Amino acid sequence: MSAARRLKANLLAILFPLFPGPSHPAKLMFPAFLLLSAWGLASVRAAITVYGANGVTTPSAFLPRATTYTSGIPSFTGLAAYNPVILAPPPLPSPLPPTQFTLAVPNNAQLVQGLSIPQMGTFYGFSIEMSVAIQLIGINSTYLNVPFLNLMSIIAERAGAVHIRVGGNTQETAVMVNSLADGKMIEKDKEDASNPTSTPVLTFTAELIYMLSNISSLVNTKWYLGIPFNDTTNFRFEIAESAEAILGNNLLGFQVGNEPDLYADHGHRPANYTQFDYFGEFALLTEAVSADAQFPVRNNLIAPSIQGLWSPECSRRRTLPERQLRHRLPYPKQSPHDPNAMFPTYLTHDSGKSIVAPYLNSTNIAQTVGKPFLMFETNTASCGGFPGISDAFGSALWALDYGLQMAYSNFTGALLHAGGQNVSYNPFTAPPTNQTAFHQWTIGPIFYAAVVVAEALGNTNTSRVMDLNANSANPYTPAYSIYENGNLARMVLINFMTDASGANTYTATLSAGGSQFGEANAVPAQVKVKYLASPSVSEKNNITWANQTLGGQFQADGRWQGNETVYTINCDQTANTCQVEVPAPGAALVFFSDAALQESTPQSTQTFATTAVTKVINTATVDPSVLATSNGENGSMRGTLSGTSQGSSGAQRAAGIAPSLAGLASVLAGLVVLCGNNVRFIPTFRGYVLPWNMTEFVAELFMKRYDWTVL
Template structure:
């Protein structure tokens, strides 16, 4: 049930009762300033913060790198010759959306999802709704390093949904044990009641006293919205992190997975006993040894996904002072603007994805991003990451991955697809949307909603590193073409024209472009002319008018060796430097990608400075629920540094409400189940 479009007097009465109600449970009202002021704040940070002396939250690091020089001579024309499906070499397995999902560190749940099941972050709902619009659903993992030692408790001393013990941190990333209440599972369920989100959870594996409450309550509360239970996170690192003794190996892990599967035979786990995700290894164990162990084959009835985790590089030495070389981001930016690096990264798994097919299991990259330990400033939060992640995703699709989850941390990382504001006193448009979030939307449109998309790397332009291209087939024909241009050139001298030869006769194609002025730009990213703005500037809804270009094609005929007539069409599509173009070869291909599912966003305003509004003096509220530095230091991701999250208050009762308020603007009151 939803309460919307209320009569003003009825709304005022409901609002008054609601405010009295939340006052009784110490809930909070958020004051939010105008977008213009927040944009000025963001611009001021970028203009005045010295990179050498910047000491703010990593998520807003203003460091701007120097782009690699553009290739000389410039590529100005790329020939793309498409063929019917029966002639196209290397097509992937059929792919379903969503391909890209999110791995959200369990410890930052209160920051990202909402304080509790009664207060859900509206920008988060909108960000997920954007993906659902294109992919039909979103897959989110609530887990990470912090799931391993997580314990469900009846309550926390501070009354919060999550509590952390910073005196007992472990591992390279100083991960604290966390205590959480069942309120977290109710929060996830309420999110799924509003947007079509499916969840992955994790069984703690920090020792062999497996705490199964998360499986029990997850199954009971989430039902079919719980699609997988991870059995251990990066078990190949357990010895290094002190979670297992020396000598712990694949066979030891296999035995522990067997113990969990045995526990799951209890009737109370009936709904999750066949949803195991394993082995989730990173880099310490040889994958072939894992497959040869029989882990998958002997437990096939219990396993839903075969999983791995991988980051192409790490920034741990710089962030945590580990024994390793400190990497200067400027030295490696070229690695994120070269197709060969992406291909090398993914080809490592080619034999493993083939193994997964023999077992009839989807192969999933369960956690990844630009670099572990939070990413590289100037790369992970720049347009370079948008192009890289999209190329990475398409290369995984081509190599027969079924899905990949991009990791999300807190304030202390730079690679977040989206970041909640560091305090509750911010603008109305208050979140920061990172470059990789754009990749998620573009990837969803590239794969489409048919469930039968097949992807091939075209090795275009003599396999040129700067101009990779992919074709996506639907049924018997090519449906979409993905074109990249990694070159950096603000003059337009390295823009290229793709001459696309398409089988059959077509009058025109539709084109959407992912653009930014430079590969190193931190803001100003646009997908089909829509953007989520600068830091602290988004409520999760795209801003700007959608622009889809129409390119006229020229038909032609030729005579085949057997004397038959071959008909084709030539379409000229411009790809900016830097940029990406998605070419829809048919109207149905566009329809499957653009607004393929009903759109539902969650407006935080009903009217602007009109009626149904509440005005509160900001000076009164500035200290009512904000955090000072002693609190804010706990807002980062525990997966990648000392971190924490805002605490929530559970509101009892059957009816659960979320309300979002803004200074001088309207409100929307919704009832969650």
């Protein structure tokens, strides 16, 4: 037997126990004989492409190698939530708005005409499609997603709580059962999807409700749920009965019918179905609720929740003031459209005002009957949003202005919708299931807007909002004043323009009280300012709030990164003025007292640690700093490899190899997955940063026979 054959035989005996068979849960199915047959072949140097620098890799399917702008319709074939295409920022408006203007307001809220009703800090909450609860909230009541807990903690510690709706189209046909195979909490039946939007039919267990309850035990979270409304002859109240018993005071209410004005279009009701038919069905449900002893609370039904085909007044004419008067506002735009053409329409104060205008009469009706009026599900656009808009910094400025405009117009809350990974507008997105071991979450720009609104309104639940029609009502420089406990507490100043030169950074001269209002001067000796900032309205990753970020794509664990920066601006109390600059683009939150700042800014945010992990089979760890800077051995193979790019001149050079057992052991120890501060290698990916001694071995033994990526 030749030396090579003896080496193969010895290695076979050593390696075979190390590789799991086909039934192994890790599913790393590498037959040792195939692996060893690759060893014996005349080696041909495979090209290895190195992405990134210093060990930082970027999967080429998602992130561009350089920042580029597109002037055409963005084209991307991957998951929309990770679309790397960046639009060119819209040009500056013509004429340009003035960059110097004054905002003079009374200090006493009683002197302000047109203030909103008192608003709660929980104004901005979230709407989570029921079918993606597992991806975003947790696998079950025991395994909760740590990034989700951290993100909700950010909002709750500023607003006092966070309101979340779990439902949507998938709630309409959902069926609650006692148990599912393999202990699942939710099961999707995509084969029986009856909705033109490809909404799956869900089966779920009470474990879903227990999971929500456990979230509430860790973070002050309140929940909206929905009663299935597809069969009005046999209402399925199991979800409501279980939620009442399990969630208790953490249950806010039940939605009755999701977008009933679209039932006919989606084939769920006859073509002549109208709001009057809906009211009749709602009456049937209320009768059934009244007869159900397991419904201890009977005034928490949410209706009508319409998309927009039925007018608000028509929907109210026979509505239900004795129960709840709530409404779902339609999305501002219907996609698909050319995002480049649509982008400028979001970067103006007129956008939020025009969306809210049709509902001003409805908010007045809600006040007369003492009921809340919710925008129950919204975002930048329907059908998943616009790539390059919904996932760019401009959407954060838009959502900030839109949210405060709704608060000023006497909506009592708004829920920003989160769907799956095939949409652009998510406030937060978990990584694809097969990438959770080495990728973290992605935070959408509108989540930052929710944070700013929470801080702007505070947690006293006494905040009243005023649209200042700033800068002679210029649509590119809106501003709001916020009164708390009867006095001026904060201002929000927004700049929708993008100008890296700084020429369109504006300076607002703020004045509070004074003789013109019959008050004493009320400008403090200094104000504190936080900035929502980014280089461009098109930016997707480099977004900060008070100099802190939640991370770029696949980089977020729900915790702030960086140190918070709060600017102190000295004021002229003699002149009763204070000058605050707002960059283009950006927004400033101005605090008129230390108390207003302290109330909105927690000294520390509770975060949650990982206490359980999955995918721990066949892993080892390597210090990434060592891996990133290692050249390996003596570099003798560099001349053979010549380069690391595909097609490089030396990449196809043939040579024989005789790796040692020690080299083999080092590679086996390196077959691990990148996670947190440790590096691990796993199969089925393509990226490639290794010390050269490992690169040679992995290229020869694995990459030619198996689809490996080493991160």
